[in-house]
Each structure stands twice: as C-alpha cells, then as structure tokens.
Amino acid sequence: xxxxxxxxxxxxxxxxxxxxxxxxxxxxxxxxxxxxxxxxxxxxxxxxxxxxxxxxxxxxxxxxxxxxxxxxxxxxxxxxxxxxxxxxxxxxxxxxxxxxxxxxxxxxxxxxxxxxxxxxxxxxxxxxxxxxxxxxxxxxxxxxxxxxxxxxxxxxxxxxxxxxxxxxxxxxxxxxxxxxxxxxxxxxxxxxxxxxxxxxxxxxxxxxxxxxxxxxxxxxxxxxxxxxxxxxxxxxxxxxxxxxxxxxxxxxxxxxxxxxxxxxxxxxxxx
DNA sequence: AGCGGAACCTGTCGGC
DNA sequence: TGCCGACAGGTTCCGC
Numbered sequence: 001x002x003x004x005x006x007x008x009x010x011x012x013x014x015x016x017x018x019x020x021x022x023x024x025x026x027x028x029x030x031x032x033x034x035x036x037x038x039x040x041x042x043x044x045x046x047x048x049x050x051x052x053x054x055x056x057x058x059x060x061x062x063x064x065x066x067x068x069x070x071x072x073x074x075x076x077x078x079x080x081x082x083x084x085x086x087x088x089x090x091x092x093x094x095x096x097x098x099x100x101x102x103x104x105x106x107x108x109x110x111x112x113x114x115x116x117x118x119x120x121x122x123x124x125x126x127x128x129x130x131x132x133x134x135x136x137x138x139x140x141x142x143x144x145x146x147x148x149x150x151x152x153x154x155x156x157x158x159x160x161x162x163x164x165x166x167x168x169x170x171x172x173x174x175x176x177x178x179x180x181x182x183x184x185x186x187x188x189x190x191x192x193x194x195x196x197x198x199x200x201x202x203x204x205x206x207x208x209x210x211x212x213x214x215x216x217x218x219x220x221x222x223x224x225x226x227x228x229x230x231x232x233x234x235x236x237x238x239x240x241x242x243x244x245x246x247x248x249x250x251x252x253x254x255x256x257x258x259x260x261x262x263x264x265x266x267x268x269x270x271x
Numbered sequence: 272a273g274c275g276g277a278a279c280c281t282g283t284c285g286g287c
Numbered sequence: 288t289g290c291c292g293a294c295a296g297g298t299t300c301c302g303c
Contacts, residue, residue: 003296006296032279058297073298075279075296075297076280076281077280077281077282092281110280110282111280111281111295113279113280113281114297127298152272153272153273154273154274158274161297170296170297171295172296173296216296219295219296220282239296259274259275260275260276260277261295261297
C-alpha cells in the first residue's frame with residue numbers, strides 16, 4: 001500500500017509523537033509479522049529509547065538506544081495508530097507497543113503482509129542494503145537516471161517498480177509519473193532518448209514532491225498515524241481511472257496487466 | 272539478467 | 288440472496 005510519499009508522511013508524524021519515548025514492552029498479537037522469534041523481539045525491544053525514525057525507500061527505521069534498529073515494512077495494509085490507553089482492540093491490531101507516559105503505539109494490518117525486524121544495524125538487512133537510490137538524494141540527477149535506465153533491459157514500468165533501481169516508487173506513482181512524462185508503460189528502457197529520460201526525471205521528482213505536500217494518497221486502506229487521510233487521490237490522473245476520459249486528450253484511459261498488476265495509461269498521450 | 276507465476280492474508284465488489 | 292472469481296497501494300521465491 002504505502003509508497004514513498006505515504007511512508008514519508010507516516011515517519012514525520014511518528015517522529016512528532018514517539019521520538020524520545022521509551023518502549024516499556026510490547027504485546028504481539030500476530031507472531032507471523034515478526035521476522036525473528038517472539039521472545040527475541042520482546043527482549044530486544046524492552047527498555048529501549050526511540051531516538052528517531054527515518055525512511056529508506058518504503059521502509060521505516062526506528063533507531064533505538066542502546067544501539068539497535070527496528071525495521072518495519074507496511075506492505076499493503078499496515079498502519080500505525082497512536083492512542084491513549086484503551087481496552088478497545090480493533091479487529092486487525094497485530095502489535096502493541098507500551099510507551100512511557102502511558103501511551104500505546106498500535107500496529108494494525110488487515111492482510112498481515114507487513115514485517116518487523118530487530119537488528120543491531122540496518123546494514124545487516126540484505127534487502128535494505130540492495131535498495132536503489134533515494135529520489136531526493138543529491139546523487140539522483142538526470143545523468144544518474146540516464147545511466148541507470150541504460151544499464152537495465154526491461155520495460156520502463158518494471159524498471160521504476162524495481163526497488164533496486166530507485167527506492168520508494170509503487171504502482172500508483174509509477175502510473176502518474178509515466179503519464180506526466182508522456183511515456184508508454186511498455187516502452188523498453190533501451191528505446192528512451194536522453195530528452196525523454198530528462199522528462200522522466202522531472203516528472204518523477206515533481207509527482208513525488210506534490211504527493212508528499214498532500215500527505216500521500218488514500219484510496220482504500222492508507223491512513224496516517226492518527227487515522228487522518230492523505231489528499232493526493234484528488235490529483236490522480238490515470239491510476240484507477242480505467243475508461244474515464246484522459247484529462248489531456250479526452251480519450252478513455254486504458255488498463256492492462258503487467259507482471260500481474262494493473263497498469264493505467266493513455267495510449268495517445270503516452271508513446 | 273529478466274520474466275511469469277505463485278505465495279503470503281484478508282476483505283470488498285461485481286456478475287451471474 | 289448467495290456463491291465465486293477478480294482484485295487490492297508490496298515483495299520474495301522458484302523455475303525457465
């Protein structure tokens with residue numbers, strides 16, 4: 001579910017409420033979301049202080065003291081809820097952290113795809129290590145993107161979804177970025193001109209920035225820390241718009257399958 | 272290296 | 288009304 005703008009929003013809000021707090025303990029309601037064993041997780045977390053929370057791609061990194069890091073991925077339906085103590089357990093609550101000042105941080109996840117892992121350092125996490133560049137890092141330039149695109153042989157949609165290339169893009173933003181850049185999702189990376197790659201670069205940064213400003217996209221499941229919604233769904237131009245008129249040319253938006261996932265695009269505006 | 276398919280799990284929606 | 292299949296913002300594994 002959450003892509004870079006949603007995770008960015010959640011991390012910002014979590015930092016406002018839990019940074020500096022201590023974890024007194026936790027209650028694991030669904031063990032399968034843990035990567036390690038329950039006892040190791042409970043023992044590793046108890047008594048630690050949450051120093052700060054950072055984002056890397058779609059991962060949340062809770063930096064703890066004494067030194068360790070809790071690595072969280074929300075996958076499709078994971079969300080955090082910040083509560084004053086309450087006995088009301090919601091149907092899909094999977095993990096509850098008891099913090100000082102009598103506060104609870106609840107992890108809720110309908111589909112249980114989300115993951116929690118406790119490590120001494122993020123570098124011990126193979127997938128995190130192999131993650132591609134951050135779109136807002138200094139090193140991400142049109143030139144970098146051009147070399148990256150030309151080093152891979154696949155269609156542009158799969159290229160953008162592959163977290164080893166660029167970290168943080170998902171199905172919604174890839175659709176919106178390709179529409180903005182006027183690139184057909186099936187276009188092969190080898191066929192993209194330098195000019196087109198520059199356009200892709202500008203669209204990518206522009207769409208992600210705008211989505212972050214609007215706190216991400218809430219369609220079905222994504223919610224921010226206090227159950228507020230994002231607002232970027234009001235700005236979507238192709239994602240979920242099959243058969244609706246294209247905002248540029250008026251012709252119907254197409255929907256196809258790529259790698260078992262829906263792709264939305266305008267076959268006239270995207271070449 | 273890259274691709275398609277299945278799997279992880281739960282819920283919703285549309286068609287018959 | 289009820290059942291059944293398709294689909295959902297993600298990722299990994301396996302075989303070709």
